[in-house]
Amino acid sequence: MKVTINGKEYEARQGQTVLQAARDNGVYIPSLCYHPKTGPAGKCRVCIVEIEGARGLQTSCTVPVKEGMIINTESENVRKAQRLVVDLLLSSGRHDCLACEQNGACELQDAAYRLGIERPTFTLAPKEQTDNSAEFVFREHAKCIQCGRCIAGCNATVVNEVLDFGFRGHDTKVICDDDVPMGSSTCVQCGECVQLCPTGAIVDKLPRGKARTWQLEKVETVCPYCGVGCRQELHVDRAANRIVRISGVEDSPVNEGMLCVKGRYAFDFVQSPERLTAPLIREDGGTFRKASWDEALTLVASRFGDVVKKHGPDAVAGLASAKVTNEENFLFQKFMRTRIITNNIDHCARL
Ligand code: SF4
Ligand code: SF4
Ligand code: SF4
Incomplete structure (x- = not known):
């Protein structure tokens, strides 16, 4: 359908709200309580606009678009009302952006900036x-x-x-x-x-005080923990070569931005000095020594060979891991079935 926003004609889809149609067409309407995942709420009243023929200002996150709708998002009337709402929100809190972790990624800060609010007019006890x-x-x-x-x-x-x-x-x-x-x-x-x-x-x-939002580069990856395969964004401080925080990728069909406590917060192992970075071989007497991959794999292969020769292939079992990829798990079962020649293959299924 066609709608007119601020005197210009745009395409909109049946079922969209005015806010969604405006956003899809690159027209900025400040909004705070709306999130695509939690849906229209109509609570904060920041997204108010004028719609020709409608009485008073309307919350654009709750009004569905209609063919031929004429919308104004930037008249003085609209801007004044939006400014007052954001002003009151700022006035009723304590917004010390300088020290705030969200500085640079805050939707309230953005709305205030875009509406030209320099400091709150009122002081209400926060x-x-x-x-x-x-x-x-x-x-x-x-x-x-x-x-x-x-x-x-x-x-x-x-x-x-x-x-x-x-x-x-x-x-x-x-x-x-x-x-x-x-x-x-x-x-x-x-x-x-x-x-x-x-x-x-x-x-x-965990990231409090570690880096400002704009110092962090977002790197997309798949969570290493379980087989669900949630997409996540690592917020990386390149200068310090450190992951500072992790968030979920909202448009991932697997997790839609959600993560569990492990995926979101248990990433300290990446920088742990105790992390194993080379294979270890246990010496006689029980102590470990570092070895090359070639040496370690040769040793494992020869020990498996000894066990199979002495006790038969079913004396060996393989337990695969949810932490590795499907392809690696596939290779592992192939290895057990075609090299060791056993069906003793199972999976931890969870951690
Ligand atoms: S501002 Fe944050 S903490 Fe407060 S209601 Fe909204 S989402 Fe919850
Ligand atoms: S960044 Fe946002 S939440 Fe933080 S103090 Fe500023 S306005 Fe408030
Ligand atoms: S962290 Fe706790 S309060 Fe927040 S969404 Fe998860 S369960 Fe709810």
Whole structure:
């Protein structure tokens, strides 16, 4: 269908909202509570626009496009209202961008910048509590704009059902279970709430203070942990040759941005000085010494050969791993069946 946005005609698809149609056509409308995964919420009111024939301003994330619709996203009226909403959100929190982990990747900061807000007009008492009780996730209520994305993600996407809004009015805040610290709650530290939060209210704990967002290069890869094959983005500090954080790739059909606690946070092994980087051969007496791959593989092959010669091929069994690729697992079963000549092949299936 055809719609007109700011006097220019664009294509739109049946079922799209005004916000989606505008975004697909490269027209900027600030929005905070909408996320493609959690859907339209209509909570934050930042995405308001004028639609010809409609009474008052409309939240573009909740209104479906219609053939011939005439939309204005940048009239003075619209901009004034958007500015007031963002101004109030900023005023009711404590937004010290200089020290914030989300600086440079914050949707609230972006909206304020694009709407030309230099500093908040009002001062409303922010909620000063922080929650540092969990292993991998840090929460700061003063930066929460109560958009509900973390709650929708926790309940409907990863279905862990930990988060909800608690209390009323000015005291409203995101709580874990019955308002217990995250570290004592039923939270499994999957980090989906971190991934969905548009501000610095819920952040990964490990990277805090390690690097600014713009210093990190994103490198896409597949999680090395299990056979699901979640796509993830490594946020790499090239200068320090270090992975600083990991996030899920939203358009991956396998995991849609979700990761488990291992995939998102258990990457310290990469830089561990205790990591094995060469094969080790156990000497008589039990101590290990470093060996070349050729030496180690020759030794293993000859020992397998001895066992097979003495006890037959079924004396050997192979246990494959979920940590390697399908292709490697395929090769491994071929090796067991065609070289050792046994069907004793199994898989750990999980870690
Ligand atoms: S949450 Fe966003 S706006 Fe608030 S301090 Fe952090 S970067 Fe700034
Ligand atoms: S880390 Fe996962 S389980 Fe815990 S609150 Fe966030 S989304 Fe829910
Ligand atoms: S913590 Fe983040 S995602 Fe959750 S309601 Fe607050 S701003 Fe929104």
